[in-house]
Amino acid sequence: MNKPKLVGTPLSHFTRKIRILLAELGIDFEFVRATSVLATSATGYGENPLLRVPTLVHGGDTVIESDHIARYLVGKYDPSDRFGVRSERVEDLNRLAVVNGIMDNEVTLILAKRGGLTDLAGSAYFAKLAIAIEAGLAWLDDHTDPEAPGFSYGDIALVCMWQHAAHYKIAEQLDRRRRISGRVARFAARPSVASTAPEASLAEAAAAGWKPT
Template sequence: MKLYGTPLSHFSRKIRILLQELSVPFEFCDIGNVGENSDIFCNNPLMKVPVLKDSEHTVFDSDNIARYIVNKYNSRDRFAVNCKTPSYTNALVITSGVMEAEVKIILAQRAGMEDIYRYLVFQKARKTIENGLKWLNGQEQLFDSKDFTYLDISVVCMWDHLQHYKLFDLDYPMLKTLSLNLNRMQSFSRSKPT
């Protein structure tokens, strides 16, 4: 099994943590700069990471990959990857939306765009991040479990990525505490952006 991504990708990190926690052996393949070449995305027409290759199967998108892994290797679904509770799935959608908005801003800055917030698309991306973080920080009931979930993994990967790039004020105590607690675990600390 091979997981294609980049070391700093929060989307890829979610899957790396899940695979490690489930003790599923895999090879991580760093595809390099995702802003450059469309040939490096393992035939993903959306040109995004991660991509999982498992024998004859190629799977796109982190949440889709997580479901594939759990359905194949962990039918008990101890991390609630397949949870369908609306509040839980809404939180996953919000987390992914924040992550995607941040990537949009980072890629624009890497491309050398100046004063990106004069453009409506980047104003909306910034507001998406602010709204999403505020909403997630107010959902304490989703994060008070003794056992962490795939949602916890996703939120910590999002939070640590935001901290790494320092593009926003991060005054969200519940999210910060969740990150601090889970980054004590080896699967989280070894994959944290540096």
């Protein structure tokens, strides 16, 4: 089967979950960089009808939704599921849901601003999204053990959420969340993590001629 093609943007935290997983599993893949997440044709999103990334194209399959892509990859390449992608433990499911929810809210706020809205704090809905980000971070901080052994899919998602929030300065006083920051710091130098960090990813994309539109 030909090598997987992953469509995403250099800063997309949902795409980064898959980039890190692919690297950890040693799977060679082609990274196709989308130039805009405000484009209105599915073409730029690997034909994801929801106009989002990531999208994975592999053989005859097109897989959308980051966690589904992760499950697909594990099914094909890592049946022992060494990172716990398919974990059904309630604590893993809840942590992943909170991380994904924070990431979703970040995307909505960033794209609302990029799309032209200026007074996000003045809208009850957008203000609520920002409050939920803070509440989600507080919850995650309480439910993260910085010293727990191993590196799991939950850790991959946590790192992607955290470094993206730091890059976009989307949350208040991230330093307050010492348990999350401690856990992320443990993995920051791991090659799969360091090579996909926001600044590294942007530099790599620029070197490859990528320009956002």
